[in-house]
Amino acid sequence: MSDQLHAQSPTPLTLPAADDFAAWLDRRCADGLASTRDAVRRLKAGEASTAEQALRIWDTGMIGMANAAAVGSLFSEVHPDEAVRDRGDAAVQEVQKLGTELQLDRELYDVFAALDAAELDPEAARLLDKTLLDFRRSGVDRDDATRARIKEINEQLTLVGQEFGKNIRDGKRTISVAPARLAGLPQDWLDAHPVGDDGLVTLTTDYPDAIPVRTFCHDRDVRREMVNAFLNVGWPANEPLLRELFELREELARLVGYDTWADYDAGVKMIGKGVAIPEFIDRITEAATEPAERDRDILLARLRLDHPGAEAIDGVDVVYYEELVRKEQYDVDAQVVRTYFDFSRVRAGLLEVTSRLFDLTYTPVDDAVVWHPDVTAYDVTLGGETLGRIYLDLHPRENKYNHAAQFTITDGVAGHQQPEGVLVCNFPKGLMEHDDVVTLFHEFGHLVHHILAGRATWSRFAGVATEWDFVEAPSQLLEEWAWDAGVLQTFAKNAEGEPIPADLVAAMRRADDFGKGYMARTQMFYAAMSYWFHTDLPDDLTEATVSLQDRYSMFRYVEDTHMFSGFGHLDGYSSGYYTYMWSLVIAKDLFSAFDPDDLFAPEVAHRYRDLILAPGGTRDAADLVQDFLGRPYTFDAYGEWLAR
Template sequence: MRRCRASTSPSLPVLLSLFLAACGSGAPPEAATPLSQGHEPSATPAGGTQGEVGAPDEKSEHDPVAIGMTPEGVRSLCDDHLQLARKHLDTIKALRGKPSTELTWANTIGRFDSALLEINNAGEFPYLMGVAHPDAAVREAAKQCEPKSDELTTAMWLDGDLAAGIKAYAQKGEKLEGERARLLSDVLRDFRRNGLDLPADKQQRLRELNAEITKIGQEFMSNLASAVATIEVSPKALEGLPKEYVDKHVPKANGKIDITTDYPDFFPFVTYSRDRKAALELWKLFTNKGGDQNVKLLEKLLSLRGEKAKLLGYKNWADYAIEPRMAKSSEAVREFLGKVRDALKEPAAAEMAELMKKHVKLGGRKTDKLAPSERYFLEDQVRKEAYSFDSQALSAYLDIRAVKKGLLDITAKMYGLAYRQVPAKAWHADVDAYEVRDAASDKLIGKFYLDLYSRPDKYKHAAMFTVRTAKRLDDGTWQSPVAALECNFPKPAAQATGDTAPALMSHEDVVTFFHEFGHVLHHLLTQSELAAFSGTAAVRDFVEAPSQMFEEWAWSREVLDIFARHHKTGEKIPDAMFQAMTRSRAFGRALGTQRQLFLALLDQELHSRVPVGDSTKIVEQVQRSTDSFDYVKGTHFQSSFGHLIGYDAGYYGYQWALSLSRDVLTRFRKEGLLNPVTAKAWRDEVLSRGGGVDEREMIQRFLGRPPSPDAYIGYLQGKD
């Protein structure tokens, strides 16, 4: 999942408190889980002729990492760029009443896009530091930026003088094409959607609502980021866990072992531990992260969103939020999710029968109702017995250092790139930095940071964060993109011998790594001239498609052979193990997708009911009507469902985008996953264009036909 930036869409207020977890198997873990083809944008300014309108005291490029490493620095980074944004907006406002001959693309919409860039520059890195910097003082200073950005954005959309200047230019009727035409259309639409037509008293209430929504979202996410719960177990509870896991969990003086709800502890324990009571206890704590405090915050937030939607003329928040996305309406979303539900009925029932059979064989009763915590464990047990697939044995071939090198080698080959590691000078010693260059010309494309290992007070999941947005600046220079990848993978440990012990990843971790790096590539390979559409600034229900597609590479024998070697012997994955992994792949997909269906429908229900009422009761109702697993009394999953803050009424987008990604894969599979010609076409037609081209048009250009759901339905039913 990736972290959004400033956008023209009102469903994406600037600097969302966006939670984008790792998206293995097409969706995140439930925890919370047009330019001419193939060239860089013109070197002329966004306004047209170079030098037509000078930028108001702006720098050609900025390095937020060099600035924002201290509380003072991160505050300065935010405040200075917000001030530059205000200067851009003031320049447009000063045009009100001017003759139409004085109104140009450059001094109206082009300048507006420059303001968006500065808002991004102000908030992107502070947002990251707010969830990743080890110093609490820096995190707290960084979190002060989002309310400031939100206040400016709200004022921007409600500014009549600003809108008058832009509308006056639009009335000239100048012929615009591509992303320039799209930006003008979106801006005019979004002035309406952000309340410009409301009377003064309602505009004031809207300002209050936006400020409170931002504040509550921050509190919710802060609670979630700091939430770490622990259970004590006996050493016997670690039976079934990998040796590396056991070695890292040493008994305390009382003989007990602490297991936390952090990812590296949680997922292996609930998947492999034979102590299923302890696994359920840990799952409950994991599910209830954020506690009753987050439940109350969420219900208040949902009420405020409902009020805002009605204030703006919409029935509910779902209708408001989905309007600018591919789906266009909540009705279309529910129709889509209904098709998913229908496609899953038979395969989900068959998978559940297999799990129950295994549950009984392990000593359970046929009348037992299985808790969601049993899905990972029983699926793994079935794969071992029915498909002879041992996921722990596979991990021996997936040392994180080899996986990282392999991922870089593969993407370099596909897209003609060269990665050069450079001094990170970053927020933690674990962080690595890489420049991305064109392999043929050595021209700089961008830069990314890898922050791969878990630590206290760090973002708990996996996501790509934008650090700097690419854009053709007014002076003709190109501001190159920068990204950061935040993960929580196992960390190689130093040994007494001076060597480093292997850090073995699960295959699911590898899929997650490929997924998130797909977002990095989408951000870095952009050629959009406008900040509004740069990189991953695409509509919410499309943006996951490129990264979901890239998950498939982690399942390819050709790809795995590049980096997957046994950490002791150096041997490749044996044929029998790979075949078992491939055979077992489809098993559990229906139940896993059913869980994602529950999350998507829960998101829709919570954002459709006005008033929302008891959110925990809604969770129970939706799960019982959707999921094959039992609802666990005493749990309130919504307190840990961070997507509700930044992916509001948009969680369906993971499956919507997955439908597109499975369709796109039909060409890659036909022509080869590592085929550089196919990869170039994908880069030119999709990755380079960001959000500046209609999403269906991009897919149609790449495939040579309109998108089809056939491959997706086949995938859900285990036929792929």
């Protein structure tokens, strides 16, 4: 590949017609990996005469590999055709295999080790430093036998992780119940769930069924059936896969010189070291305990009005009684609230809010080729300059990724390719819960971060390329706009066109504060699973889950469930699920810089856009935050929010 790639005008990637998708995916992967191999050949042949030129050749190769990985990862999760999904999995395997091979290539490492960082500008020197660190963390300096074993482990980790994810994606469960047992569910939801020929209504564990049933269904046994089905997705197939995953990671960490996988994984994060993770978990747990106990006891007291002998509360009842408390004690009825959140209005409102906040323009691309009719595409511009393209794939369907996430199609590299990203969610097409609205804002935060940081000089720093325990902070910050009455009134309107009342939004906010302590404790339960599973390597994951739930959660274990089997973050986040809360601490501090009476004030909004989002990974996250706040971030804003 020629370095002239970096002089081309970026244009959108053209996706293929449906009947050519599998072949296109193969070509995209093959071309990307060929580019990578050619870059390696050139480096080893000594074609680079300067350190900057060597890095440029390497960057071109990394772009090719990243492009192959991105489309493989995306379409393995979202494409309706099983053959395409399988080709996507195969593409990811090929990329991971080549990546491992290169990171263990001592001759290639020596090329970079011989470069003189003094010749480079600061950003290029940062790239060189991180490239050398990647090689060392991969075990390039180990003996031949060790490198061979590392290669085997990495290839097996890819296969195990893909199988784990596939079991979750394809493992949707169903329950069938008589329609009379669905009392309490909203009428529009009932209308969308017709009675089958057997006289029963079939429900799935996908969010648009699971969440309303757990929230509104009066029949406790139906809620229990749903919770049991939901918490058993992926089980039993995923339990041995997880144990293998943890063991392989532990072996890999030790082979490259770390005591545990958590130490290895934390080494490139803000937190710095594995042992700091349980310290952080315990700090949040302690800060959350008083409000958690207070609100848990309120839930339990309300449960006892219906079930006088109840001694504790679990996942069957938590969401349902949480809704009752908010309705009865905070005057917030979620079934009334949802009438203001029609999906089409919410999607349009989200685009308008972020357009106004960041001075962006979204232009629908009506002729864009997409992989499903539900998918919409938009070109994004700033000041007349096209920044990139986004795709919104927001509704559930068979064999689709069943959570919510931002996926990449291309990373944005100046002069080479524009950033393109996809929002993959599972929202209903009609009325949405407000929690869904918050989730949509959150996930869109990742997408806008990807686009705004898409004019990088080096692909390594493009898009959401900061430390992994910072990447959630911008998304968590954007959630605040989904809670502001003035913002919501621009798009949250009922069937009569009346905007959501400000006093209702204020009550929603007060009601949302209810339970934040025990929610923080629940998150620390998940974070503890993520950490201790990787350090203790328990033989019985169910037993370990129960033990950690007893220690950290305010709610007891639901018998005969195995939630870890569907906990996809154990693959992608490995030992680092704590990062959500770490990011939230920073997000609350970032939000303190905004005027709550004028969330769109351009000076602070544009400064945030330019100092936090646009730089991508060009600087350490702590430095970006300090530039924006004018000081280092602190725990104070989060602590005050949690305590009030």
